[in-house]
Structure formats: structure tokens, C-alpha cells
Amino acid sequence: MWLTEAPSKGSGSWDGALRLSEDIAGMMNFANTSAFFEWQMEDPDPQYTIYSNGQKTNRWHAIKHYAHWVRPGARRMAMTTSAQD
Numbered sequence: 001m002w003l004t005e006a007p008s009k010g011s012g013s014w015d016g017a018l019r020l021s022e023d024i025a026g027m028m029n030f031a032n033t034s035a036f037f038e039w040q041m042e043d044p045d046p047q048y049t050i051y052s053n054g055q056k057t058n059r060w061h062a063i064k065h066y067a068h069w070v071r072p073g074a075r076r077m078a079m080t081t082s083a084q085d
Helices: 014-030 058-069
Strands: 002-004 035-037
Touching: 014 035, 014 058
Parallel strands: 002 035
Antiparallel strands: none
């Protein structure tokens, strides 16, 4: 399953970019998506694109972490946590 054109949720702001990052992580972890595609590359409104007027947007910074660290052929590992008081 692939994810394309995720809603922006105000991703022009840092809070919105973090929400986008959480959405991508959730879709990879819970929906088992194997790819995320960003189609809108340039727009004057930074809410909907990764470049605005030639400048990288907060949306770009959120997406770049997945593009940089999740490489072709990468595998997810199952992990659990336990609360330590």
C-alpha cells in the first residue's frame, strides 16, 4: 500500500510539520504502507508543498527524515516498550 498526497493539516508551521511526520509514521506502522509520495513540489503557499518561492518548507523538513533514513530495501523491526517508574 502506498500513501500519496497526505493532507497538510497546517504543515506550513512547525507543529503542522510534526503532525505530518506523525501521520507518516502512523501510516507506516499501523497501515503497513511501504511508500509515501509527495506530488506537489512548488507553490507560493507553504501549507501544501515542500518548496515555496524556491525555499524549503517545514513540510520538506518533516518528509526529508523519511526520505533520508528509510532507504530502499529497509525493513521495520517490531519493538515494545515498558513503563519504568
